Amino acid sequence: MVFTQKNIRSTLLILGVFALLGALWFARTHGLSSLLQGRVLTTETKLEIPWRTFDPPELLSGATIPSDTHVIIHIPLEIKRIARKVLFGDQGNRIRYWGYCFPEDYDPRNIAHRAPGFPGTMFLSEAERNEREAQRQRLFPQFTIHNPPTSKELTMQQKKIKGQIRHQQEIFYGGTTCYVMTEQPLPVGSDDDNDRLNASEESANRTDPQNHDTDGDGIADGVEVHSFKTDPLRRDTDTDGLIDGIEDRNRNGKIDQGETSPFEKDSDHDGLCDGYCRIIIGGRLCSEFSTTKNCVPGVQVKWRGEDKNLNGKVDTGESNPLKTDSDGDGILDEQEHYNCLLEKKTDC
Numbered sequence: 373m374v375f376t377q378k379n380i381r382s383t384l385l386i387l388g389v390f391a392l393l394g395a396l397w398f399a400r401t402h403g404l405s406s407l408l409q410g411r412v413l414t415t416e417t418k419l420e421i422p423w424r425t426f427d428p429p430e431l432l433s434g435a436t437i438p439s440d441t442h443v444i445i446h447i448p449l450e451i452k453r454i455a456r457k458v459l460f461g462d463q464g465n466r467i468r469y470w471g472y473c474f475p476e477d478y479d480p481r482n483i484a485h486r487a488p489g490f491p492g493t494m495f496l497s498e499a500e501r502n503e504r505e506a507q508r509q510r511l512f513p514q515f516t517i518h519n520p521p522t523s524k525e526l527t528m529q530q531k532k533i534k535g536q537i538r539h540q541q542e543i544f545y546g547g548t549t550c551y552v553m554t555e556q557p558l559p560v561g562s563d564d565d566n567d568r569l570n571a572s573e574e575s576a577n578r579t580d581p582q583n584h585d586t587d588g589d590g591i592a593d594g595v596e597v598h599s600f601k602t603d604p605l606r607r608d609t610d611t612d613g614l615i616d617g618i619e620d621r622n623r624n625g626k627i628d629q630g631e632t633s634p635f636e637k638d639s640d641h642d643g644l645c646d647g648y649c650r651i652i653i654g655g656r657l658c659s660e661f662s663t664t665k666n667c668v669p670g671v672q673v674k675w676r677g678e679d680k681n682l683n684g685k686v687d688t689g690e691s692n693p694l695k696t697d698s699d700g701d702g703i704l705d706e707q708e709h710y711n712c713l714l715e716k717k718t719d720c
Contacts, residue, residue: 426560434561434571434581437469443552451546451562456495458568459544460552461559462598464497469554471495473541476548492550495541568594579604590617591625599625602634612637613647613677618684632693639693643706646693648677676709 422441428448437443437460447454457464474492496504544550552558561571567584574581579593586593589607596604600620607615610633617623619634632639632646639646678693679685691698691705698705 431560432562432571434559434573434575436572437552437554437558437560439554439556439558441553443471443554445550445552445560447544447546447548447550448562449546451544453546454544454563455568456542456544458563458570458594459560460497461570461573462568462594463558464499466499467497467554467556467558468500468503469497469552469558470500471550471552473544473548473550493540494538495550496539501539565593567592569597573597577604589615591620591623595623595625600634608647609634610637610646611649612645613649613682614679614684618682619646621684630694640696640705642691642696642704644691644693644709645677647679647682678705 422438424438424441424443426435426437426443426445428446428450431445432448432450437445447459460469472492472494559570559572559576561573563570565580565582565584567579569577569579569581571581574593577593577597579586579597584592587603587605587607589596591600591602593604596602596616600616602609602616607617609616612632614632614634616634619632620627621631622628627633637645637649678691678698680690681687686692686698691708696704696706699708703711
């Protein structure tokens with residue numbers, strides 16, 4: 373159901389009543405205290421917990437859902453479909469939030485025919501699901517072969533399991549109206565460039581919301597921010613001369629076998645940077661932004677490394693950035709490199 377501006381205020385008032393009734397129903401049928409502050413509402417707290425509505429334009433530009441607040445969001449029609457981890461940010465493992473989306477044909481005015489419980493489909497963050505499971509384990513007896521359950525205990529457990537709130541929704545569609553509550557501020561927004569960062573996260577990370585790979589290193593902004601933790605604004609996070617997308621060849625946000633680290637200049641710790649970067653003769657690495665006087669005055673600075681052409685491959689004349697002794701002759705790559713320099717060869 374798509375709500376129009378004409379009836380949105382009356383609709384929100386009725387939705388608010390339903391949310392309160394749903395919370396009270398949950399407390400009555402489960403006998404549990406609130407998992408998030410304010411979920412089970414007493415007479416004193418009903419008026420203390422604020423309400424907030426986010427309209428489609430706010431979600432398109434990005435917003436932050438406040439904590440401990442009843443929130444109604446209207447997902448813009450411009451969003452065809454979006455994953456939960458993108459819409460609410462990929463922080464569900466540490467932030468506990470929950471909510472439900474109303475069915476498309478839901479009529480909030482038809483109170484008489486409303487089914488008990490929450491309308492629509494539920495969604496819970498990973499952290500919220502983990503907390504609910506931990507609480508369930510604390511409430512349910514731990515049966516063993518030496519402590520078998522009685523028929524009454526089995527019946528009670530089955531009723532509780534049947535009545536549990538379960539995570540149901542991972543994909544959200546434009547035109548949907550949902551209720552959300554979170555224990556910590558939650559970034560929410562659309563993802564126009566399909567990089568798995570919503571508009572709010574793009575703003576926080578200063579990435580381009582219309583470019584899925586802001587720094588052009590071959591890795592999507594969302595993978596850099598959430599999976600790899602590399603800098604989405606810098607092509608070469610560790611300044612070893614190799615852009616992040618060459619070090620992470622399959623662009624999956626993990627250091628797999630055969631890949632160098634985008635966090636370390638020298639993955640095999642042999643004294644030579646993985647790519648081709650500025651070094652001081654003697655083995656100490658300097659930043660690519662350093663000048664000779666910023667390093668050690670009077671010491672010669674050269675550009676050296678294991679991957680001279682920066683193509684991410686071990687070509688003829690190059691050492692392996694994943695092996696300290698590439699040719700297995702018992703002499704470390706670093707020593708071979710400096711022996712070459714001492715002999716004044718030009719292909720070191």
